[in-house]
Amino acid sequence: MNILIDYHSRTPIYEQIKKEIKLAISRGELRADDQLPSLRQLSAQLSININTLKRALSELESEGITYSIAGKGIFVSNDNSARDFCKDVFEEISNCVKSAKAMGAKEEQIIELIEKIYKGDEKGD
Amino acid sequence: MNILIDYHSRTPIYEQIKKEIKLAISRGELRADDQLPSLRQLSAQLSININTLKRALSELESEGITYSIAGKGIFVSNDNSARDFCKDVFEEISNCVKSAKAMGAKEEQIIELIEKIYKGDEKGD
DNA sequence: ATAACTGTGCTAATTGTAATATCACAGTTG
DNA sequence: CAACTGTGATATTACAATTAGCACAGTTAT
Numbered sequence: 001m002n003i004l005i006d007y008h009s010r011t012p013i014y015e016q017i018k019k020e021i022k023l024a025i026s027r028g029e030l031r032a033d034d035q036l037p038s039l040r041q042l043s044a045q046l047s048i049n050i051n052t053l054k055r056a057l058s059e060l061e062s063e064g065i066t067y068s069i070a071g072k073g074i075f076v077s078n079d080n081s082a083r084d085f086c087k088d089v090f091e092e093i094s095n096c097v098k099s100a101k102a103m104g105a106k107e108e109q110i111i112e113l114i115e116k117i118y119k120g121d122e123k124g125d
Numbered sequence: 126m127n128i129l130i131d132y133h134s135r136t137p138i139y140e141q142i143k144k145e146i147k148l149a150i151s152r153g154e155l156r157a158d159d160q161l162p163s164l165r166q167l168s169a170q171l172s173i174n175i176n177t178l179k180r181a182l183s184e185l186e187s188e189g190i191t192y193s194i195a196g197k198g199i200f201v202s203n204d205n206s207a208r209d210f211c212k213d214v215f216e217e218i219s220n221c222v223k224s225a226k227a228m229g230a231k232e233e234q235i236i237e238l239i240e241k242i243y244k245g246d247e248k249g250d
Numbered sequence: 251a252t253a254a255c256t257g258t259g260c261t262a263a264t265t266g267t268a269a270t271a272t273c274a275c276a277g278t279t280g
Numbered sequence: 281c282a283a284c285t286g287t288g289a290t291a292t293t294a295c296a297a298t299t300a301g302c303a304c305a306g307t308t309a310t
Contacts, residue, residue, distance in 0.1 A: 012267085012268060012269090013268075013269075014268080014269090019224070022228065023224070023227050023228060026227065026228040026229050027227065027229075038284080038285060038286085039285085039286070040284090040285085040286095048269085048270095049269060049270050049271075050270095050271095051269070051270070051271085052268080052269060052270080054286085054287080054288095055268090055269095057286095058287095068285095068286060068287090069277085069278085069285085069286075070276065070277050070278080070285070070286045070287065071276075071277030071278035071279080071284080071285045071286065072277080072278060072279090072285060072286080073278095073285060073286075074285095074286075085228045085229070086225055086228050086229070086230045086234075089221055089224050089225045089228060089230070090225065090230070090234075090235075090238060092221045093218060093221045093222060093225065093235065093238060094238060094242065096214055096217045096218045096221060097218060097238070097239055097242050098242055099144070099148070099214050100211050100214045100215065100218065101242060101243060102148050102151060102152065103147065103148060103151040103210045103211050103214060104151050104210070104211070105211045105214070105215070107239065107240070107243040109211075109215075110215075110218065110239055111236060111239060113215060113218060113219060113222070114222055114232065114235055114236060114239070115232070117219065117222050117223055117226060118226060118232040137296085137297060137298090138297080138298075139297080139298090163255080163256060163257085164256085164257070165255090165256085165257095173298090173299095174298060174299045174300075175299095175300095176298075176299070176300085177297080177298060177299080179257085179258080179259095180297090180298095182257095183258095193256095193257060193258090194256085194257080194306085194307085195256070195257045195258065195305065195306050195307085196255080196256045196257065196305075196306030196307035196308080197256060197257080197306080197307060197308090198256060198257075198307095199256090199257075
């Protein structure tokens with residue numbers, strides 16, 4: 001579990017955690033039924049309060065991405081292969097591109113930007 | 126001035142206002158030295174406190190997008206033709222696309238999304 | 251000069267939410 | 281039983297967004 005948190009970011013920590021875990025699953029670092037580090041363990045490791053972690057994991061659970069068993073731990077759901085993690089991101093991209101269009105951005109500019117990201121070894125955050 | 130505010134949005138009202146004004150300038154609805162409606166007028170029209178509006182306009186001013194004259198009003202700067210309004214949006218798109226890439230999205234999917242937005246008559250927000 | 255506008259500056263109160271700090275409880279495992 | 285797990289509730293702190301209200305100064309027309 002390699003979770004990077006920007007403590008000075010505008011986006012809440014629990015949102016960052018949710019995203020990082022989704023990314024880990026997408027990358028295959030976390031697979032079905034894999035057990036996550038315990039909340040207290042993560043809390044110590046990341047210096048984040050257990051309540052904040054709990055919130056993130058609870059929301060992931062209500063999204064069906066993880067499941068938890070009291071006394072045992074938190075695990076990755078096994079129906080994530082069919083899951084579309086990109087849905088939200090695509091929605092966000094869509095909104096941004098619409099704004100860019102309204103601001104006069106040319107389609108080629110945006111395409112070029114995307115090609116650069118996919119061709120280049122640009123670090124993903 | 127056709128400003129749409131989502132009062133239940135997570136993004137602050139003053140941010141939405143800034144964006145709407147930038148859009149209006151981009152679209153050519155607001156041109157150099159055009160006078161904006163007065164703060165009190167906007168406040169009444171949008172049911173938004175004058176302080177919130179003031180914050181938005183002050184930030185736009187420090188970005189050089191507008192200028193204000195005490196007693197007269199707030200006006201659109203005249204160096205906006207050379208301005209790159211898309212900069213922030215491009216930054217945002219870049220981050221989103223990087224996330225999408227990390228989540229396994231294919232380049233073609235994103236390109237296709239963009240083409241659809243530019244070809245279609247999709248409404249921009 | 252006065253009235254009616256304009257933007258500006260300030261303080262205060264309210265609200266919502268993120269984050270932390272504790273504590274207690276219940277299930278699991280050795 | 282001991283040591284771990286997640287869960288739940290409460291209280292508190294901190295910060296940011298928003299609103300309210302007031303006072304002040306510049307502009308403009310009458």
